[in-house]
Amino acid sequence: MAALDETQNGMLVTFYSALSCIYFPIIISILYFTDYLYIIGKNSFLPILCLFAVAECIKYLVGNYRFVRKDLPIGRRQDDRHGKKGSVRNRVREFFKSGATLVAMSAVYFSIAILFGAEAFSKHEETYMLSLLLCVLTIFPACLNVGAHSVLSLLLGIRPTPDLLGVMLVRNMQFTLFGTWLGAFVIPLDWDRPWQAWPVPCSVGALLGHTASNLIMLITMVPKLSTTYSRTVKLGRKDW
Numbered sequence: 001m002a003a004l005d006e007t008q009n010g011m012l013v014t015f016y017s018a019l020s021c022i023y024f025p026i027i028i029s030i031l032y033f034t035d036y037l038y039i040i041g042k043n044s045f046l047p048i049l050c051l052f053a054v055a056e057c058i059k060y061l062v063g064n065y066r067f068v069r070k071d072l073p074i075g076r077r078q079d080d081r082h083g084k085k086g087s088v089r090n091r092v093r094e095f096f097k098s099g100a101t102l103v104a105m106s107a108v109y110f111s112i113a114i115l116f117g118a119e120a121f122s123k124h125e126e127t128y129m130l131s132l133l134l135c136v137l138t139i140f141p142a143c144l145n146v147g148a149h150s151v152l153s154l155l156l157g158i159r160p161t162p163d164l165l166g167v168m169l170v171r172n173m174q175f176t177l178f179g180t181w182l183g184a185f186v187i188p189l190d191w192d193r194p195w196q197a198w199p200v201p202c203s204v205g206a207l208l209g210h211t212a213s214n215l216i217m218l219i220t221m222v223p224k225l226s227t228t229y230s231r232t233v234k235l236g237r238k239d240w
Contacts, residue, residue: 007161007225012067013164014221019059020214027051035042038194040133040203041126049129052136058146098143101151105139107130113199116184121146123198130199134180137210138173145169164221172213179209 027048031037039045109131114120118127142151145165154169183205187196195201 009163017214017218024211041142041199042057097148101148109134137176152179175209175213
């Protein structure tokens with residue numbers, strides 16, 4: 001992704017967070033009011049995972065066009081067209097790198113779940129579906145926005161770039177993983193509720209944590225953008 005100034009970066013992050021705050025609660029509500037909540041660890045949950053992945057792709061494509069490509073100078077756009085062959089080659093290479101990263105991280109998440117107490121010799125399907133969900137929520141957005149090479153830095157809490165996009169990606173990872181860990185506390189309780197079955201509480205915790213992260217980011221960004229917009233109007237600029 002091309003380098004953005006502070007205002008463009010803030011608008012991009014606000015756009016990402018706003019969309020997430022719209023469709024995540026809708027999907028969570030659908031899961032809660034239907035039987036899909038209880039198949040969250042089964043293979044039949046794959047369409048929902050694909051829905052999350054498609055939503056991330058749409059966010060990236062629209063945001064990349066609206067806040068990156070659209071604001072590039074005409075000469076820069078022409079240079080990009082002339083370098084299309086190299087760009088396609090790089091994108092194909094990045095696609096395979098991202099795919100390998102997702103596969104590797106799903107195995108890492110699976111192993112961590114086992115180390116934290118998931119059953120090692122049963123419920124492999126449930127544990128792996130949780131791993132895929134975590135990959136879609138944490139690794140996939142990072143691969144889209146900053147590249148597969150920055151995933152490890154993000155997981156360690158290190159921003160690959162000193163901008164708001166890096167802050168958002170790191171925070172989303174932290175809140176998602178914290179929500180997953182927090183959800184595990186209800187599993188051993190003797191309430192005998194169907195939603196206590198592994199990995200439903202952890203999966204729901206991951207979704208709620210991711211949503212909370214985006215909501216906090218949105219609440220933080222809106223006043224800043226409002227101030228920037230007011231200053232821009234006073235200066236008579238029409239960048240918006």
